[in-house]
């Protein structure tokens with residue numbers, strides 16, 4: 001049998017083209033202008049939802065496209081490569097959509113998935129806590145029972161897009177599982193619930209999607225706010241993490257492509273000696289190396305998505321971590337080289353590359369840091385002992 005998995009099908013290529021065409025109508029100028037004006041990219045989100053791009057991975061019976069993470073990552077990559085990759089895609093359809101459609105009750109699916117799929121509903125995701133950081137086992141957001149209700153108390157930080165979201169999937173723990181290894185319990189919390197509040201964190205990122213501290217002050221939730229079982233929830237949480245990493249990789253691959261494209265366009269025509277600066281190997285070789293690195297990261301991302309969609313969660317975890325690492329490194333280097341290739345123009349507002357300097361660093365830090373991925377690979381792939 002011929003394995004054609006390296007060759008994208010006609011359907012996938014058509015999806016790429018359709019997403020790229022839509023995203024190009026908005027582009028990086030639109031994205032940066034919205035960010036600088038303190039506005040959201042609602043039109044783009046609504047159009048991507050209407051065209052079926054946001055929910056392409058979600059089940060058809062709940063309004064999704066019935067495809068997989070491969071297709072959703074492709075949407076992310078193309079939007080990002082056109083200068084308007086949206087962080088909330090990592091969160092709302094990829095993490096939350098996956099977890100709820102795999103582990104939610106039929107009622108929960110009917111309530112949340114159609115809106116997540118068509119973009120009329122945005123759901124943020126909150127796991128990070130100030131005193132736990134990368135060590136999720138230390139989270140202290142706790143749910144206690146009160147009759148049939150849950151009362152949720154805790155604090156979260158760096159939560160993206162809470163101001164755009166109607167609900168947040170909050171990772172907490174139940175009072176009975178307050179200490180020891182994390183036995184997470186996942187709750188859908190409406191952003192207008194009494195006791196739920198948030199304040200923005202001022203970031204040096206030019207992004208229309210902002211980060212927030214979130215305070216859960218005895219938020220009362222009905223029994224059906226709990227997604228999945230309170231005991232098996234580590235598997236439920238992990239079900240959302242591979243998609244998160246694949247999407248993190250897709251966003252970074254897109255950003256790397258954008259940076260390389262911009263630099264290549266520029267150095268082909270900019271001439272200060274006898275030939276365009278792109279003919280000097282000091283400029284050409286780093287850009288060629290960036291291109292190689294981005295293509296390699298993309299290949300690992302496609303492998304991760306293919307493994308994930310085939311149901312191989314273990315294989316997907318290793319590949320998704322590696323893809324996220326490779327894409328984060330490759331795009332950070334590509335952006336750095338793009339700035340350098342444009343000389344002074346690399347730092348102007350007009351050329352739009354400087355804004356990517358901080359944004360590209362995000363791919364090394366979130367959703368999981370470079371170091372934590374290397375820990376995973378060292379321990380899981382290489383069998384090395386843990387330092388922590």
Ligand SMILES: Cc1cc2nc3c(=O)[nH]c(=O)nc-3n(C[C@H](O)[C@H](O)[C@H](O)COP(=O)(O)OP(=O)(O)OC[C@H]3O[C@@H](n4cnc5c(N)ncnc54)[C@H](O)[C@@H]3O)c2cc1C
Nearest residue numbers: 125126127128133134158159160366367368369371372388
């Ligand atoms: C723009 C942005 C958006 C985000 N959006 C969300 C969101 O929507 N929802 C959400 O829940 N979170 C979100 N986060 C949080 C993000 O997931 C965390 O910032 C990330 O996991 C790192 O945690 P930390 O910032 O607490 O760093 P820390 O855990 O304090 O780590 C600091 C540094 O130490 C390193 N380090 C820590 N432990 C080890 C170790 N054992 N070995 C080696 N190195 C180690 C880390 O790699 C890192 O370099 C977002 C963050 C940012 C910046």
